[in-house]
Amino acid sequence: MARLMTNLYDVSKCTACRGCLNACKDSNQLPAVIEPFKGNYDTHGGDTNGNTFTVMRFNEHDDPVDGVRWNFLKYQCMHCIDPECMKVCPKGAYTKLEWGATFHDEEKCIGCQYCTYACPFGIPKYRKHTDTVTKCTLCYERVGEGLTPACTRTCPTGALTFGFRDELLAVAEAKAKFLRANGFPRATVYGKVELGSGTNKIYVLTDTPDKFGLPVDPKVSANTWVWQDWVQPYAGWLIPIALAGSAISFVTTRMLASKGGNHTEGGHE
Amino acid sequence: MAKHYSRYDIDTVVKITGTPKAKYLEVLKLFCSTSAPNKTGCINYAMGITQHTVGSQNVKSFANVQLLLGNMGRPGGGINALRGENNVQGATDMALLFHIIPGYIDSPISNAANKDLLNFVKAVTPGAAKLPAASMAEFRAAVTAGIPNSGFKVNTSKWVVSMLKAWWGDACTPDNDFAYHYLPKRDAAKNYSHIAMFEAMHKGEIDGLFVMGSNPVVGGPNANKEQTAMTKLKWMVSVDLWLNETAEFWTYAGWERPHGGTHHMEKITPKDIQTEVFFLPACAVYEKEGTAAQTGRWVQYRWKGAEPLGESKSDLWIIDEIAKKVQGLYKGSTKPQDEPLTKMTWGYGHGEEPEPILVGKELSGYTVADKKPIAAGFGALKDDGSTACGVWVYCGQMASKADGSLDYKPMHRDNKDNSKTGLGLFSNWGWCWPVNRRIVYNRCSVQPDGVTPWPGDDDRVLIHWDATKISDPLKPEVVGSWVGDDVCDCVKTSPPDKAVPFLMRPEGTGCFFAAKASFKEGPFPEHYEPWESPVKNMMNSQAVNPATKIWEPDKLGTTDKYPFIGTTYRVVEHWQTGALTRNLPWLAELMPNMFVEISEELGRLREIKNGDKVMVSTTRGDIEAVACVTKRIKPYIIDGKEQHLVGALWQYGFKGYATGDPANRLTPHVGDANTMIPEYKAWLCDIRRA
Numbered sequence: 001m002a003r004l005m006t007n008l009y010d011v012s013k014c015t016a017c018r019g020c021l022n023a024c025k026d027s028n029q030l031p032a033v034i035e036p037f038k039g040n041y042d043t044h045g046g047d048t049n050g051n052t053f054t055v056m057r058f059n060e061h062d063d064p065v066d067g068v069r070w071n072f073l074k075y076q077c078m079h080c081i082d083p084e085c086m087k088v089c090p091k092g093a094y095t096k097l098e099w100g101a102t103f104h105d106e107e108k109c110i111g112c113q114y115c116t117y118a119c120p121f122g123i124p125k126y127r128k129h130t131d132t133v134t135k136c137t138l139c140y141e142r143v144g145e146g147l148t149p150a151c152t153r154t155c156p157t158g159a160l161t162f163g164f165r166d167e168l169l170a171v172a173e174a175k176a177k178f179l180r181a182n183g184f185p186r187a188t189v190y191g192k193v194e195l196g197s198g199t200n201k202i203y204v205l206t207d208t209p210d211k212f213g214l215p216v217d218p219k220v221s222a223n224t225w226v227w228q229d230w231v232q233p234y235a236g237w238l239i240p241i242a243l244a245g246s247a248i249s250f251v252t253t254r255m256l257a258s259k260g261g262n263h264t265e266g267g268h269e
Numbered sequence: 270m271a272k273h274y275s276r277y278d279i280d281t282v283v284k285i286t287g288t289p290k291a292k293y294l295e296v297l298k299l300f301c302s303t304s305a306p307n308k309t310g311c312i313n314y315a316m317g318i319t320q321h322t323v324g325s326q327n328v329k330s331f332a333n334v335q336l337l338l339g340n341m342g343r344p345g346g347g348i349n350a351l352r353g354e355n356n357v358q359g360a361t362d363m364a365l366l367f368h369i370i371p372g373y374i375d376s377p378i379s380n381a382a383n384k385d386l387l388n389f390v391k392a393v394t395p396g397a398a399k400l401p402a403a404s405m406a407e408f409r410a411a412v413t414a415g416i417p418n419s420g421f422k423v424n425t426s427k428w429v430v431s432m433l434k435a436w437w438g439d440a441c442t443p444d445n446d447f448a449y450h451y452l453p454k455r456d457a458a459k460n461y462s463h464i465a466m467f468e469a470m471h472k473g474e475i476d477g478l479f480v481m482g483s484n485p486v487v488g489g490p491n492a493n494k495e496q497t498a499m500t501k502l503k504w505m506v507s508v509d510l511w512l513n514e515t516a517e518f519w520t521y522a523g524w525e526r527p528h529g530g531t532h533h534m535e536k537i538t539p540k541d542i543q544t545e546v547f548f549l550p551a552c553a554v555y556e557k558e559g560t561a562a563q564t565g566r567w568v569q570y571r572w573k574g575a576e577p578l579g580e581s582k583s584d585l586w587i588i589d590e591i592a593k594k595v596q597g598l599y600k601g602s603t604k605p606q607d608e609p610l611t612k613m614t615w616g617y618g619h620g621e622e623p624e625p626i627l628v629g630k631e632l633s634g635y636t637v638a639d640k641k642p643i644a645a646g647f648g649a650l651k652d653d654g655s656t657a658c659g660v661w662v663y664c665g666q667m668a669s670k671a672d673g674s675l676d677y678k679p680m681h682r683d684n685k686d687n688s689k690t691g692l693g694l695f696s697n698w699g700w701c702w703p704v705n706r707r708i709v710y711n712r713c714s715v716q717p718d719g720v721t722p723w724p725g726d727d728d729r730v731l732i733h734w735d736a737t738k739i740s741d742p743l744k745p746e747v748v749g750s751w752v753g754d755d756v757c758d759c760v761k762t763s764p765p766d767k768a769v770p771f772l773m774r775p776e777g778t779g780c781f782f783a784a785k786a787s788f789k790e791g792p793f794p795e796h797y798e799p800w801e802s803p804v805k806n807m808m809n810s811q812a813v814n815p816a817t818k819i820w821e822p823d824k825l826g827t828t829d830k831y832p833f834i835g836t837t838y839r840v841v842e843h844w845q846t847g848a849l850t851r852n853l854p855w856l857a858e859l860m861p862n863m864f865v866e867i868s869e870e871l872g873r874l875r876e877i878k879n880g881d882k883v884m885v886s887t888t889r890g891d892i893e894a895v896a897c898v899t900k901r902i903k904p905y906i907i908d909g910k911e912q913h914l915v916g917a918l919w920q921y922g923f924k925g926y927a928t929g930d931p932a933n934r935l936t937p938h939v940g941d942a943n944t945m946i947p948e949y950k951a952w953l954c955d956i957r958r959a
Binding site for chain 2: 015017018021022025026031032033034035036037038039040041043060061062068070
């Protein structure tokens with residue numbers, strides 16, 4: 001297996017300028033999704049959509065000791081090492097590229113949206129006009145040409161870097177250690193061990209993941225196991241069951257989501 | 270000074286400002302630690318500091334603090350203005366202001382003291398007002414001999430005459446007073462700033478207006494009044510990339526106002542407006558060539574990245590065409606009053622596009638006899654008509670290459686940092702005025718003896734005195750010279766005891782006590798409240814800066830009707846009035862509508878929830894906006910009492926993809942006593958659910 005390549009996102013350097021969002025739309029030629037302002041700088045409601053692969057969350061916290069913290073978080077596909085989307089896809093549209101990106105082939109996608117329910121981060125989104133699901137590609141074409149992802153290329157502060165995962169993990173650990181010693185005692189690295197095998201996006205956080213609207217312990221839906229072990233091998237002749245599975249998955253995911261609270265809502269909302 | 274500021278003890282300051290005492294002390298402790306000889310600190314301020322009735326005094330306070338801490342003229346020190354646009358410095362250098370001519374020289378006034386060139390140069394050369402010189406020849410002799418208390422500005426006459434020579438060429442001779450009488454003179458009793466101009470327009474005193482890259486219907490203070498003023502124009506020309514709010518001020522959409530506001534705005538419709546409006550499409554910065562000067566005075570050439578869209582043209586092309594057409598209209602006129610136009614030099618190439626390098630050459634200066642650029646800098650300028658130079662501070666930006674072609678230094682691109690600190694001199698990247706000096710007052714980077722670094726600070730020595738060096742091989746008798754990584758900010762051959770650090774000042778030193786002529790108020794900055802304030806001035810009995818002109822006394826809002834502090838600011842997603850960015854869908858997506866920010870406390874007080882529609886009112890107007898109720902804004906505790914803040918974005922208007930009411934419909938027509946920069950940053954308002 002090739003050496004994994006990944007994005008490191010250091011929130012302590014992020015100014016939430018959202019140049020990455022623009023670069024993403026430019027590179028992927030995605031149309032603007034203009035929604036009215038509702039009271040949070042995050043005009044996407046904290047969530048990706050079919051034409052927006054990456055968003056910026058703005059979380060406000062008022063701590064008696066630290067005072068007001070405005071936590072920014074770039075949120076997009078985490079490119080899990082062992083991705084759930086890939087397990088549930090009936091058409092094999094998802095594959096792992098050998099350098100680490102979770103690749104979604106829109107040609108193969110039938111728009112069934114199982115992946116949108118299976119994803120522990122709620123990332124893939126259905127896009128009506130193409131009848132497919134979309135998500136961050138980790139700019140695999142740019143990376144294939146020896147370039148860095150568009151978001152990384154445009155980041156003016158160096159909050160986003162791209163390189164070998166093992167090297168960036170070491171950088172991330174050192175940065176978190178530095179932050180812990182310099183006014184951010186709860187600073188941590190996210191993406192190293194989450195979901196067991198980790199993700200192929202590494203975050204350096206200045207506080208605990210919940211303060212950024214990230215799942216503290218991302219969980220895989222129980223249905224995914226059922227699907228992967230029982231349904232998928234017989235997918236060719238079990239389409240009706242698959243549809244039922246979809247319904248179950250839908251209901252259970254929603255239940256899980258409501259149980260865990262709506263973590264995508266930021267700050268004062 | 271110590272006595273004056275002893276009144277400003279820590280407790281008094283926090284009582285006035287509302288800054289928590291512990292936080293204030295933390296900031297003071299940190300910044301004052303830069304007074305150590307081996308440390309420097311710099312103050313970077315943005316335009317908000319200047320947008321007060323005491324804006325100039327705010328900046329003067331910074332100057333005093335930096336002088337006290339020893340932070341001037343050293344790498345990592347100084348006071349740096351982060352301008353609202355990238356080429357504000359360049360525009361100022363070109364005197365895009367009413368009170369100066371190019372090169373920061375006071376513009377002539379239509380009075381006896383300015384009646385001819387001799388009187389004018391006497392008035393603008395420090396220390397020369399009472400000089401007995403009766404002719405320019407006698408004045409020239411006095412300059413050569415040296416005028417006491419003049420500083421380096423003793424050379425002002427050379428800069429003025431060289432500018433006149435650049436503008437009027439052959440028609441500028443010793444016999445006609447170097448065409449000084451062609452120079453427009455301003456009325457000393459009049460103010461020509463933005464606010465004053467719109468006040469005059471509102472009274473119907475102005476017929477026509479050119480608006481280039483500006484959008485006063487969104488960006489001007491008291492925007493309702495300014496938009497109304499525009500209806501009194503006979504004609505207006507808008508030059509912009511987009512049909513912005515100002516270009517379309519006459520439309521139905523332009524006069525829509527929120528329902529239920531406290532102000533009755535006269536209903537104006539397009540048929541009521543007689544102003545003839547022209548629109549000239551301008552191309553974007555990436556579609557044209559020329560230089561821009563940044564806040565560190567680096568002049569950098571920018572090459573074209575793309576062809577202009579459609580019929581859009583560069584502003585240089587537009588101005589060049591207008592100048593040529595206007596001059597053509599006066600061709601053959603023998604009237605003396607037309608001579609400023611008929612005799613004007615104008616020649617920036619013969620092609621379709623004017624050549625920026627020829628503008629650069631005129632700015633830089635040339636010897637009249639051979640038209641060769643003056644590479645030596647402004648020291649070589651003369652006041653006898655033998656040199657021409659558009660703006661003396663740019664002198665030397667152009668040189669001749671060995672093959673005789675022009676070497677335009679702003680085009681230089683050597684990205685090697687020649688500083689020892691890594692703080693960045695990059696002396697061969699672009700060009701920096703004056704004379705490519707990257708850090709002004711750099712005499713302060715070494716001790717008064719000129720050779721000893723400040724203790725523990727060897728790396729910050731920019732220049733030092735070499736007692737054996739002969740700087741000019743043609744003058745071997747002059748021994749001793751300043752050498753180093755930067756161009757010295759003192760006379761190169763002046764020994765350390767004579768080489769003063771603040772060359773432009775008559776005293777040659779930094780100046781805490783502001784001379785009478787330099788500010789309308791002073792000599793030391795004193796605290797005044799904004800024109801509209803919820804509190805009394807706790808430092809003295811005068812509420813607002815007494816030197817400020819109050820244009821609209823009847824528009825003073827008071828706390829009985831307008832109990833909250835209002836301020837304006839921007840978001841990073843939009844640039845200035847948003848004319849450019851609100852027309853770009855991807856940026857409109859990120860900040861789609863006008864909103865105002867309030868604290869949770871004010872939200873509770875006025876029963877406003879996050880995302881509610883609200884109405885904000887001042888004595889000038891009403892706007893509707895979305896409320897953003899946020900933890901980031903807290904009420905101020907001023908003099909023990911809670912004061913609430915309404916923060917409004919000023920970047921929205923009725924055009925483009927991202928729209929909303931302009932916050933400047935709320936802001937007052939009042940400004941800084943010296944600059945008349947509007948007091949955008951503090952006023953009184955009310956807010957309620959719409």
